[in-house]
Amino acid sequence: MNLKSSVISVFSFFVTFIGFAQADFDFKELLPEKFNKENIIEEEDYNVWGTNILKGKDGKYHAIYSRWLKSRGHLGWVTHSEIAHAVSDNLTGPYKFKNLVLPPRGKKYWDGDCTHNPHVLEHNGKYYLYHMGNKGSGFWDKTADSVMPKYTDKEWWINRNNQRVGLAVADDLNGEWQRFDKPLIDVTGDRMMTSTPTISKRTDGKFLLAYKYVEPNEKFKNGKVVHVTSLSNSPMGPFVDTGVPFITHPTASFAIDDHLEWVYNGNYYCIAKDSRGAWSDYPNGSTMLFEGDDLGLKWKPAKNFLVLKAGEIKWTDGTTTKTARTADMPKFYMENGIPKALIIAILPKDSEISYSLVIPLKTPKPSTDVFPYQVTEYSKERKLSAALNRSFNQYPSHVNAENELYSQFKYTKLTGFDYNDGDATITRRDPSKIIKENGKYYVWYTKRDTKTPPVGARNAHLATDKIPSTDWDLAEIWYATSKDGFHWEEQRVAVKRPPYPTPGWRAVATPDVLKFKGKYYIYYQAFTEASGKRGDYCPVSVAFSDSPDGPWTHVNKAVIPTGAKGEWDQFAIQAPTPLVHNGKIYVYYKAAFNRPGTVWSGIGLAIADDPLGPFKKHELNPVQNSGHEICFFPWKEGLASMTIRDGSEHFTIQYAKDWVNFEIMSITEMMPIGPNAYIPDAFLDNKNGRGITWGIGHFINFKGKNSDKWHSELYRFDCDLSLDVDDPEMKHHNNRWNPEDYFRWGLSEKQIERIQEENNKTDSKN
DSSP states (O other): OOBOHHHHHHHGGGGGTOOOSOTTOOGGGGSOSSBOGGGEEOOSSEEEEEEEEEEOTTSSEEEEEEEEEGGGOGGGHHHHOEEEEEEESSTTOOOEEEEEEEOOOOTTSTTSSEEEEEEEEEETTEEEEEEEEEOOOSTGGGSOTTOOOOTTOHHHHHHHHTOEEEEEEESSTTSOOBOOSSOSBOOOTTOOEEEEEEEEEOTTSOEEEEEEEEEEETTEEEEEEEEEEEEESSTTOOOEEEEEESSOOSSOSBOOEEEEEEEETTEEEEEEEETTSOSBSSOTTEEEEEEEOTTSOOEEEEEEEEEEOTTEEEBTTSOEEEBSSSOEEEEEEEETTEEEEEEEEEOBTTOSOOEEEEEEOOOOOOOOSSOOSSOOTTTTSSOOOHHHHHHHHTSSOSSGGGOTTOOOOEEEEOBSOOOGGGOSSEEEEOOOOBEEETTEEEEEEEEEEOSSOOOOGGGGGGOOSSSOSSTTTTOEEEEEEESSSSBOEEEEEEEOOOOTTSTTSSEEEEEEEEEETTEEEEEEEEESSOTTSSSSOBOEEEEEESSTTOOOEEOOSOSBOOOOTTSTTSSBOEEEEEEEETTEEEEEEEEEEOTTSSOEEEEEEEEESSTTOOOEEOTTOOSBSOOSEEEEEEEETEEEEEEESSSTTOSEEEEETTSSSOEEEEEOSSOOSSOEEBOTTTTTOOSOEEEEEEEEEEEEEEEOTTOSSEEEEEEEEEEEEESSOOOGGGGOOOOOOOHHHHHTTOOOHHHHHHHHHHHHHHHHHO
């Protein structure tokens, strides 16, 4: 069956100068042959219509839809509709009513009586609900619920002509929706009403809002319906009409109805109802496919025009439902920009009762042999370069915004700590994991409080029992508590330096905490000489307590000793990080090796059945090839890490499903220095790690106003490396730094001399 000849002539001139979407796209191929009644969304007492489905931040599926009493009949949508919310654990249902989203709110509001035809857009973690709203004269308030409005009712047309396009906004689909006192799209000029909004985000980042209005027309008693588009840089508007007709027809008063636009492979498509049979010889009310350009401004009927023929629905149980139109008010459930389900409203023929149906969709296959514009599940089913192979088969997602193990980082100064005006006699650094006990957060850290600043590692021979060599020499382990993670109250020393010659007598530093079987353990670097005399040599020791507030008892020995002569970790075991896995204690640590050649920092692993040892080092050590500071946290069944500074894989976030063999999951920037994190499930050993959202680190290059010495201070960082948080701001990339941040890393005098010499050589040859 073909397009009507009048339609062909109207649109034929577009083809010569407009680039449309792929010509052979056939929406019918995405649909199942028969539909499943188990996927129906309905309510016992209410008609259901125009259902949107979105996956919420809680991982559940949320339906936002119109409903009105069945006793009011189908035409009650104009007078008695309200927008409701239902929830399901599964895309196809069953859905359970939860609450009203936009209930009636009184005659003083433009949408006081009726809200209808929702269209919900998620953007940057917020939800935007576009809808129709209206109010009547008050006539319907005095009628019984059994009264069905009719086209012949004058009052029905009052509500109809009071329709306006509105907007409500929410931070969460389970939360409150902010409504506005004025419509988003009001009437202007001789427009009688505005209604049925749909919105999409274009490839240029702008938002295209399509809607309809009615204008007086002597040929049509109740006015002519016109569909238009408008643009805004923000989903909040303001929207400005493009001045370009959306989809028009030369003879029809109602060119299309119940339209839905989306972008696929960089170009626009629209499915819409041919409610008057103007476009083709298919039955009136059939759903058709239109093709647009990349901006959604120029449209024509698609080559494969028919989507759903009106007249009947065939079910998987062998039955058939007769319909007048088949697919009313279509909406998509989208994943990563791809429609994964079509949701339609169904009004059986000669019935006043409607319901919605979820129809799972196949993903369209690209028609090009060249790599396609839009990435889908089929994009990797071709020969790939090494780079694209990593994108599809190594990283969790091919784009940072959708990668749960990618984040940027935000930084905040902590309050509550005194640094003696920055004279370098007080330093705090190397924070432990943050744990929450007794209703407050705890953190342990290295603290040095000496009468003089450090003399420096190169002058370690000048260090005494009062004069430190380095920032952490002569340090002890202190702790602080906080109610909010921003303001901290320092309590007291937790782990003191033990007496000579116990490991740690010179300094105890770089602590991390473990909670295991009701007891608390603090692992730390145990120095027996001033740092810098031979290097930064130390083993790991531990103290334990029955309470996070102490007292703490030293074990008075090294629990993770340095390696044997010639082994990679023979001189130092640093930054111990304890976790619980498979009922055992896993301690990750850092060691620097390869001197006097270029120093290489790697990460090792030691495992024990008991927190006090004995620990056995893993046969594959080092298990990471990079990282000066380390921060590990359970992630799903495995372990993730922030790999920071030093090494060929620095500034990466990595993951090891087996807790040993790490793979790069993302590459990021401006990672926290000396970090540790609040990890609620660090010791749960439940194979369901949820990730992190904040922690504490240290910066080592603070300098007071009247001091030429550096000291370290603690700070807070925030991120989104969590399965339970969705913070698009943290996924932003391509940050632009101040040019001065680049220029301060200018050429050295030696480099300038080299360049000048090279220039002179070039000049002499010429």
